[in-house]
Amino acid sequence: MGRGVRLALPLLPAAAALGASFGVLARTAHFGTAAAVLMSATTFAGSAQVAAVSVLGAGGGVAAAVVAALLLNARYAPIGISVAHAFRGHVARRLAESQLVVDESWALAGGGTQRFDRLVLLGVGVGLWFAWVGGTAVGALLGKAIGDPSAFGLDGAFTALFVALLAVQLRDRRRVAAAAGGAAIAALLTPFTSPGVPIIAATAAVVVGWRRA
Amino acid sequence: MAVIAVGAGTVLLKAVGPVGVSGRRLPARVNELLEMVAPAILAALVVSEAFASGRSLVLDARVAALGAGVITARLRAPLWVVVLAGGAATALVRLLS
Numbered sequence: 001m002g003r004g005v006r007l008a009l010p011l012l013p014a015a016a017a018l019g020a021s022f023g024v025l026a027r028t029a030h031f032g033t034a035a036a037v038l039m040s041a042t043t044f045a046g047s048a049q050v051a052a053v054s055v056l057g058a059g060g061g062v063a064a065a066v067v068a069a070l071l072l073n074a075r076y077a078p079i080g081i082s083v084a085h086a087f088r089g090h091v092a093r094r095l096a097e098s099q100l101v102v103d104e105s106w107a108l109a110g111g112g113t114q115r116f117d118r119l120v121l122l123g124v125g126v127g128l129w130f131a132w133v134g135g136t137a138v139g140a141l142l143g144k145a146i147g148d149p150s151a152f153g154l155d156g157a158f159t160a161l162f163v164a165l166l167a168v169q170l171r172d173r174r175r176v177a178a179a180a181g182g183a184a185i186a187a188l189l190t191p192f193t194s195p196g197v198p199i200i201a202a203t204a205a206v207v208v209g210w211r212r213a
Numbered sequence: 214m215a216v217i218a219v220g221a222g223t224v225l226l227k228a229v230g231p232v233g234v235s236g237r238r239l240p241a242r243v244n245e246l247l248e249m250v251a252p253a254i255l256a257a258l259v260v261s262e263a264f265a266s267g268r269s270l271v272l273d274a275r276v277a278a279l280g281a282g283v284i285t286a287r288l289r290a291p292l293w294v295v296v297l298a299g300g301a302a303t304a305l306v307r308l309l310s
Contacts, residue, residue, distance in 0.1 A: 007292065009293070010291075010292045010293030010296050010297075011292075011296060014296060014300065031216075035216050038216060038220075039216045039219065039220065042216075042220035042223070042224065043216075043219050043220045043223045044223070045223055048219065048223065049219070052215055052219050056215060062214055062215045062218070065215045065219070066215055066218045066219055066222065069219040069222070069223070070219065070222045070223070070226070073222070073223045073226050073227075074226060075254060076223070076226040076227045076229070077226050077229040077230070078230075078250050078254070079230070079250065079254065080226075080227055080228070080229050080230025080231055081229065081230040081233075081234055081247065081250075082230065082247045082248075082250040082251065083230060083231070084230035084231055084233070084234040085239070087230075087231035087232075091232060094228075094231045094232045095224075095228050095231075095232050097231060098227045098228045098230065098231035098232060099224060099227055099228075101227050101230075101231070103258060106251075107251065107255060108292075111250075111251055112247060112248055112249075112250045112251030113248060113251065114248075152300070152303070152304040152307065153274075153278070153299070153300035153301060153302070153303035153304030153305075153307065154300060155262065155275060155278070155303065156274065156275055156277065156278030156281070156299045156300050156301075156302060156303025156304070157278070157296045157297070157299045157300035157303075158262060158296075158299070159259065159262040159263050159275055159278035159279055159282060159299055159303075160278045160279070160281050160282030160285065160295050160296060160298060160299020160300070160302075161282070161292070161295060161296050161299065162255055162258045162259045162262055162282070163259055163278075163279060163282025163283055163286055163295075163299075164282055164285065164286040164290075164292065164295040165255055166252065166255040166256055166259055167282075167283075167286035167287075168286075169251050169252040169255060170252065174249065175248075175249065175252040176252070178249040178252040178253045178256075179252035179253060179255070179256035180256070181253060181256075182252065182253030182254060182255075182256040182257040183256040183257060183259065183260045185257065186256070186257035186260040186261055186265075187260050187264070187270060190260070190261070190264075190265050190268060190269070190270055191268055191269060191270065192268070193268075194268070195261070195265065195267065195268070198257060198260075198261060198265075199254060199257045199258060199261060202253050202254060202256070202257030203250060203253055203254060204253075205249065205253040205256075206246045206247070206249035206250055206253055207246070208249060210242070210245070210246060
């Protein structure tokens with residue numbers, strides 16, 4: 001797990017700042033500090049939380065907010081299945097460990113490859129969880145006083161991270177084809193579906209891995 | 214209410230794999246498909262992080278992060294360099310534009 005925590009270190013400042021940004025946003029959408037922190041601690045998925053709070057803040061209603069957030073998180077079903085074999089032990093233990101699966105912890109731990117390391121996933125997940133929840137608390141407590149910390153280049157930090165993690169994956173033709181297919185599906189669907197749907201639909205690109213027997 | 218519903222739903226979605234199918238031996242063909250999940254989803258995440266804004270595709274400062282990511286990945290730079298370069302490139306373009 002130590003290796004996972006060390007791998008997560010470069011991401012922690014950005015994760016904490018994004019957490020603070022979510023905390024500020026939640027307050028402007030009339031969330032209490034406790035509700036914002038509770039949401040970060042249990043949902044622990046940045047984009048879904050931002051989506052839910054934005055919909056509520058815009059007066060969109062609870063059902064719309066829940067649907068938007070859960071569509072964004074639907075990718076965790078295939079992501080979880082891709083690493084399921086590594087999780088052992090009692091149901092409660094697997095349930096607890098599965099909550100540390102986020103895009104970054106899954107990808108840094110080699111999710112979906114033979115080299116997947118569950119302990120790295122747990123280490124990265126724990127590090128990010130503390131940064132995310134702590135950042136949320138700071139943002140929610142200080143509110144607008146700190147302005148919006150995401151104003152500068154934070155989103156770019158995560159974009160670059162995903163590019164680098166993708167680059168590691170592209171080591172044979174089939175994986176390049178899967179990536180090209182996934183990117184194409186995501187780009188084509190973005191104008192026509194709610195956010196999150198393009199990413200879950202992109203998993204259809206795995207069919208390139210279907211070898212003829 | 215929304216907090217509880219989103220939290221519970223996410224817990225279930227994350228649990229599908231590790232709780233629902235863990236330990237079971239999956240057929241080799243299924244494993245071959247699962248190995249493609251990472252490149253497909255990461256590529257989709259890159260597209261949505263770099264170009265999506267709600268339901269539209271836009272070209273903005275985030276494309277600088279995409280470029281920084283490609284360059285630092287090619288140089289096999291450590292992760293903190295990648296993250297820093299992505300953030301700095303985006304911030305710089307926003308400052309200048």
